[in-house]
Amino acid sequence: QVQLVESGGGLVQAGGSLRLSCAASGHTVGNYIMGWFRQAPGKEREFVACISQSWTGSFTVYADSVKGRFIISRDNNKNTVNLQMNSPKPEDTAVYYCAAAGPTAYYTRQSAYNYWGQGTQVTVSS
Secondary structure, eight states: OOEEEEEOOEEEETTSEEEEEEEEESSOGGGSEEEEEEEOTTSOOEEEEEEOOGGGTOOEEEOTTTTTTEEEEEETTTTEEEEEEESOOGGGOEEEEEEEEOSOSOTTSGGGOOEEOOOEEEEEEO
8 A cells, every 4th residue: 555644844934945755655766756746725736846766867857836946856765755845935835745656758747646645734924
């Protein structure tokens, strides 16, 4: 049984930093495409970032809205995937979800991901 559990959410001031973690069990994060999505109130869930499998070189992809501010990384020893949020903005306020997908070319689409965490709330104050 694959399980993903996010942590690290909370309240942060704009311009500060916050680090989200996703702990995986039942699978090895290095063998999956690991992604972060977010959903703000009244909006659809949207892609934030993803990191490819270890054997593909662990390339990363970011949404334009977070490029240059957020960093996705993977710790294979701890079997976790992290999202470092630097210089967050109030518009980054959302519930952040961790997700895992098998090989796919559609890694920015929710439908490509088979496993999801329960989400963690991030609130950015101005």
